[in-house]
Amino acid sequence: MEKRKIAWMILTAITISLVIVAGSLTVSMRQERSAAQGVTTEETTTEPGYLLKIADGQIGLFRMGNSVPYQRLDMPLNLLSDYDREQLEEGIPAATETELRQLVEDLTS
Known part of the structure; x- marks a missing residue:
């Protein structure tokens, strides 16, 4: 037991x-x-690879690190809201080209 x-x-x-x-x-x-x-x-x-910014009175698409836009959008800035213009003056970063295209579409529609 x-x-x-x-x-x-x-x-x-x-x-x-x-x-x-x-x-x-x-x-x-x-x-x-x-x-x-x-x-x-x-x-x-990833770090942003692109920047959307006002360049010479137009919207410029920049690759990070470049001071010259690789593409410009022919869109009158006065059609943008004050908020969008302020954001573009500072620069709107985009990590990918897809994100950049989406930003452009949002701004131009």
């Missing part, structure tokens, strides 16, 4: 230990996965 109690206590202790280890591993894996996703997000975040 005494041996049976000892065996059950050992079995119970092993079971509890396994539950604790499994819980710790689960938490550790979740933290690693979250950290890995954070790194992936930071790595895929």
